[in-house]
Amino acid sequence: MTAPATTHTLLLLLALAIHPSVEICAPDCTNADPGTSVRDPTDCTKYYVCLLVNGEVIPSDEPVPCPDNQYFNTDHTVPRCDSINGAPQGFCSPLCDPCVPDCDGTNPGTLQPHPQDCNKYYICLSKDSKDGHFLEQDCPSGSYFDFMSGICQEDLTLCYDYCDPCVPHCTYDGQLIIDPLDCHRFYQCTPPTMSVFLCPHEKMFNIKTNICDASECYITCGGGGGRRGDKSVVVG
Structure with a gap:
């Protein structure tokens, strides 16, 4: 308790x-018509489809990915996937x-x-x-x-079911996040992409200081592979 x-x-x-x-990270179909596409708040290259289920308009269970090198552009009257090439600055923000x-x-x-x-x-x-x-x-x-x-x-x-602790989530340029499956690796974020780096000399990525040191190993995935119930664990 x-x-x-x-x-x-x-x-x-x-x-x-x-x-x-x-929750700002959940797709929102409030006041949307069935068939409307709404942006995935956590990934600008994906979107959800609003569906009419039992008289209520709700988002699809899973997001739909845009084609490669495209992002979901909400600036159109009818939002759609557009090429990332030539996209305006900040096209992939805000994310959560x-x-x-x-x-x-x-x-x-x-x-x-x-x-x-x-x-x-x-x-x-x-x-x-x-x-x-x-x-x-x-x-x-x-x-x-x-x-x-x-x-x-x-x-x-x-239930809220949008957190997958086994997936790294980038929210802004320059952000450093740990690999949820390997505490010796980390990512540098440039949404919608990220670059992977390996800590030198067998050091581990410290999620409190965002640097590689000889700290404890934080495995955020928890080994369960599912969404609900996984928690961070510390490997001494």
């Missing part, structure tokens, strides 16, 4: 208007990491899904909170967090 919140946090939560906030909760201190009181555990969720806190930018909470036993409505309910299909 999650540890009890501190008195400071409890007082802060009482002062906040807690409300759901749709689906495995990081959208709590940066600027949206206190909003509820966010736990990226890897549907039995939990986060309450975003303010920048000046002594407890960090979010507070982890448990859903009641046997229930799951619906990230769209911000409530715990019994339907597992309503």
Whole structure:
């Protein structure tokens, strides 16, 4: 069970208007017509198709990739895949990491899904909170967090399921991220591409300092290969 919140946090939560906030890394078909294509918020070379299912318009289960060397251009009246050659500066931004909760201190009181555990969720806190930018909470036993409505309910299909810890997620130029399968390797991001590098002299990539040193080995994939339930592990 999650540890009890501190008195400071409890007082802060009482002062906040807690409300759901749709995860920015999830595709959004709100007010879209069936058949509409919407951008994958985590990868500018992919898109989702909005589908009418049981009277509700929802995104397809998996994103559709654009052809090679193309990106999904939302500047058209009808968005489509265009060539990356000649694309305007910043065509691949903004992007987000689906495995990081959208709590940066600027949206206190909003509820966010736990990226890897549907039995939990986060309450975003303010920048000046002594407890960090979010507070982890448990859903009641046997229930799951619906990230769209911000409530715990019994339907597992309503879980946030966009985080794959076995896939590296680049969000901005120059970002350095660890290879989720090999702590001796890391990537330098230039979305939508990335370059792979090997740490020298058997050193490992430190996810806290973003440099190669003799630190512990952080394997973010967790070895499970699936989306839900994988967690970072430390190999001494």
